[in-house]
Amino acid sequence: xxxxxxxxTQRVEVRDVPDPQILNERDCIVKITSTxxxxxxxxxxxxxxxxxxxxxxxxHEFMGEVVECxxxxxxxxxxxxxxxxxxxxxxxxxxxxxxxxxxxxxxxPIPQVSEAVVGHPLCGFFGYSRLTGGFAGGQAEYARxxxxxxxxxxxxxxxxxxxxxxxxxxxxxxxxxxxxxDIQPGDFVAVWGAGPVGLFAxxxxxxxxxxxxxxxxxxxxxxxxxxARAGATDVINYEQLDGTTVVDALKELTGGRGPDxxxxxxxxxxxxxxxxxxxxxxKQALKLEIDRPIAVREAIMACRxxxxxxxxxxxxxxxxxxxxxxLMNRAITIKTGQTHVPRYMKPLLGRIERGEIDPTMVISxxxxxxxxxxxYDMFVNKMDGCEKVVLKA
Amino acid sequence: MAAxxxxxxxxxxxxxxxxxxxxxxxxxxxxxxxxLIGVDPDGKSTATMRAIGVREIAAGVGLLxxxxxxxxxxxxxxxxxxxxxxxxxxxxxxxxxxxxAATTLALLFGITALDVYCAQRLTNTRRAPxxxxxxxxxxxxxxxxxSVTVNRPADEVYxxxxxxxxxxxxxxxxxxxxxxxxxRSHWRAKAPAGTSVEWDAEITDDRPNALIAWRSVxxxxxxxxxxxxxxxxxxxxxxxxxxxxxxxxxAGKLGALVAKLFGDEPGQQVDGDLRRFKQVLEVxxxxxxxxxxxxxxxxxHPPEGQAPQLYDREEAILAERSADxxxxxxxxxxxxxxxxxxxxxxxxxxxx
Ligand SMILES: [Zn+2]
Ligand SMILES: [Zn+2]
Numbered sequence: 001x002x003x004x005x006x007x008x009t010q011r012v013e014v015r016d017v018p019d020p021q022i023l024n025e026r027d028c029i030v031k032i033t034s035t036x037x038x039x040x041x042x043x044x045x046x047x048x049x050x051x052x053x054x055x056x057x058x059x060h061e062f063m064g065e066v067v068e069c070x071x072x073x074x075x076x077x078x079x080x081x082x083x084x085x086x087x088x089x090x091x092x093x094x095x096x097x098x099x100x101x102x103x104x105x106x107x108x109p110i111p112q113v114s115e116a117v118v119g120h121p122l123c124g125f126f127g128y129s130r131l132t133g134g135f136a137g138g139q140a141e142y143a144r145x146x147x148x149x150x151x152x153x154x155x156x157x158x159x160x161x162x163x164x165x166x167x168x169x170x171x172x173x174x175x176x177x178x179x180x181x182d183i184q185p186g187d188f189v190a191v192w193g194a195g196p197v198g199l200f201a202x203x204x205x206x207x208x209x210x211x212x213x214x215x216x217x218x219x220x221x222x223x224x225x226x227x228a229r230a231g232a233t234d235v236i237n238y239e240q241l242d243g244t245t246v247v248d249a250l251k252e253l254t255g256g257r258g259p260d261x262x263x264x265x266x267x268x269x270x271x272x273x274x275x276x277x278x279x280x281x282x283k284q285a286l287k288l289e290i291d292r293p294i295a296v297r298e299a300i301m302a303c304r305x306x307x308x309x310x311x312x313x314x315x316x317x318x319x320x321x322x323x324x325x326x327l328m329n330r331a332i333t334i335k336t337g338q339t340h341v342p343r344y345m346k347p348l349l350g351r352i353e354r355g356e357i358d359p360t361m362v363i364s365x366x367x368x369x370x371x372x373x374x375x376y377d378m379f380v381n382k383m384d385g386c387e388k389v390v391l392k393a
Numbered sequence: 394m395a396a397x398x399x400x401x402x403x404x405x406x407x408x409x410x411x412x413x414x415x416x417x418x419x420x421x422x423x424x425x426x427x428x429l430i431g432v433d434p435d436g437k438s439t440a441t442m443r444a445i446g447v448r449e450i451a452a453g454v455g456l457l458x459x460x461x462x463x464x465x466x467x468x469x470x471x472x473x474x475x476x477x478x479x480x481x482x483x484x485x486x487x488x489x490x491x492x493x494a495a496t497t498l499a500l501l502f503g504i505t506a507l508d509v510y511c512a513q514r515l516t517n518t519r520r521a522p523x524x525x526x527x528x529x530x531x532x533x534x535x536x537x538x539x540s541v542t543v544n545r546p547a548d549e550v551y552x553x554x555x556x557x558x559x560x561x562x563x564x565x566x567x568x569x570x571x572x573x574x575x576x577r578s579h580w581r582a583k584a585p586a587g588t589s590v591e592w593d594a595e596i597t598d599d600r601p602n603a604l605i606a607w608r609s610v611x612x613x614x615x616x617x618x619x620x621x622x623x624x625x626x627x628x629x630x631x632x633x634x635x636x637x638x639x640x641x642x643x644a645g646k647l648g649a650l651v652a653k654l655f656g657d658e659p660g661q662q663v664d665g666d667l668r669r670f671k672q673v674l675e676v677x678x679x680x681x682x683x684x685x686x687x688x689x690x691x692x693x694h695p696p697e698g699q700a701p702q703l704y705d706r707e708e709a710i711l712a713e714r715s716a717d718x719x720x721x722x723x724x725x726x727x728x729x730x731x732x733x734x735x736x737x738x739x740x741x742x743x744x745x
Contacts, residue, residue, distance in 0.1 A: 018697050134685055
């Protein structure tokens with residue numbers, strides 16, 4: 001089969017690789033119809049996530065048709081159309097039973113790698129380095145789906161792929177970012193990053209009752225989309241602030257209080273004008289820190305006292321200059337986590353069906369799988385108004 | 394044996410402090426130190442004295458920070474040899490105070506003898522044979538302690554482990570365990586190049602649903618002993634499994650083999666084994682990823698040709714687990730009736 005493989009920093013290639021096989025009783029094999037490039041794939045592309053190997057198949061957002069089932073899979077059959085969560089969850093461990101699916105204790109077959117980096121093993125993900133188990137990804141014609149009786153959501157009505165594909169990751173991720181904010185009537189919510197997850201976080205915050213939502217980014221086209229499609233009421237382009245800071249701009253917007261709830265939908269490769277960026281970028285290049293925590297720093301400093309900071313952007317390791325004093329003294333709550341995708345898939349499918357949210361709003365490009373390298377290039381360089389690239393296998 | 398060990402270790406600690414004290418003096422006052430040992434304090438000898446000071450401090454830290462600093466003790470012996478050569482050279486130079494240098498040389502011989510004694514002590518105790526599980530409490534050798542929580546009741550977890558023939562299902566390098574009767578069993582582990590290592594073991598303590606202890610019988614190539622305890626996890630989270638084992642790695646080729654058997658780092662293999670144990674009991678089988686099915690680095694993409702040989706499945710557990718699976722599926726259906734953001738019923742899943 002053809003698959004998009006990581007071949008080194010800023011190098012991906014669509015190559016011929018063997019077809020996947022059933023390796024466990026609860027596996028199924030999915031023939032992929034649509035897959036997508038995620039913002040978090042760019043961390044792999046840019047070489048910031050450790051433990052990638054040349055030839056690793058990328059991709060964790062995919063859907064398609066079941067073509068083979070392991071003998072313990074009873075709820076799916078050949079021919080079923082499924083969306084596959086990026087998190088791999090066993091369904092029976094204590095974490096899975098508590099619906100904390102992204103904390104699954106059994107889905108990472110090489111736990112010692114992440115245990116060394118973050119103290120405990122991470123859950124298994126598709127196509128996301130050995131930290132998350134070393135599973136082949138879904139930017140391919142076929143994928144093996146372990147624990148297929150837990151994660152995949154069967155799609156039975158006449159939805160298009162584009163309508164339901166993002167249930168695999170970014171829609172539940174944006175939704176969970178907003179849900180973690182415990183939004184109250186009148187809340188002012190600030191969202192760092194107007195990428196696809198940021199847009200879904202904004203739309204979800206509005207759905208959950210936020211009064212105002214401000215989008216923070218450095219690209220005007222993304223900020224315009226945030227207003228036009230995701231319901232943002234205000235925007236801040238941090239590269240056009242004329243001498244003021246994001247924190248001051250947010251105070252200005254909120255009568256000095258600061259946003260009630262702050263969402264970091266940026267993660268480890270944040271940008272900022274000036275010295276802070278240069279400091280973190282240099283340390284990151286020297287491998288002295290894995291992440292550039294600029295967005296989360298700003299979010300904590302900006303958040304009103306007693307407010308909540310929700311971190312959904314991906315971080316990999318250690319950071320410097322973390323404003324712990326601000327966090328502690330001002331009673332700020334931090335909520336975070338990889339998305340417990342299966343918990344959200346069916347309810348969000350309901351919201352899509354009722355027209356409460358339209359996932360297709362984030363799509364800017366639909367390309368054939370063979371053009372995956374072009375898609376990565378466009379996405380990383382923000383060319384041609386790139387927001388979300390869907391690949392057709 | 395225990396006395397011998399504390400002997401070597403106590404000496405190592407004393408030598409560690411001695412190293413640090415000497416090193417600090419050498420770094421702080423290299424010229425005075427040179428005069429003291431009878432060497433003319435010129436620029437070159439001052440630099441040498443400082444370098445030796447750095448080495449002494451490093452050796453001292455090494456001796457003090459390691460529980461059994463065998464390497465560092467031998468490192469000190471090597472340093473002594475170097476110093477003997479330097480001071481011996483000093484004796485041949487007219488610039489130096491020869492009587493003082495001779496006294497220094499004699500002193501150095503004495504320290505070297507002490508260092509050799511200490512290093513040998515540490516090395517010898519490392520090879521002490523393992524006799525009984527109780528003795529193991531005071532034993533040299535390598536000790537590994539790991540634990541995992543399995544979401545199954547203690548009687549089930551105990552029963553699975555107590556049937557020793559199950560162990561190869563999750564212990565990666567174990568080929569087979571044959572119960573031979575009378576509390577005895579025959580163990581066979583994979584070794585590189587298609588060979589294997591075998592030993593006999595006996596159960597020394599067996600308390601149902603609580604504890605199993607074992608040790609290798611006399612004459613084993615790799616003396617080992619261990620105990621696994623089963624404790625009820627708080628909050629109805631199943632059973633905690635605490636493994637405490639010791640093994641005595643022999644030297645040479647067999648030593649390398651044993652290192653592989655127990656993992657590159659002591660404990661790493663046991664850690665992986667316990668996680669597989671959890672998977673077998675909770676899920677019914679060991680999960681594979683594209684990167685985990687082969688040892689060593691390989692791309693995370695499907696393997697060439699036939700799927701690799703897999704472990705036998707636990708049929709009984711699989712059957713039981715399919716009930717869990719059904720519960721999980723219905724779990725998602727139930728979630729649809731509870732929109733995210735609203736409190737979910739806390740007893741969502743029936744406990745088994
Ligand atoms: Zn993603
Ligand atoms: Zn789980």
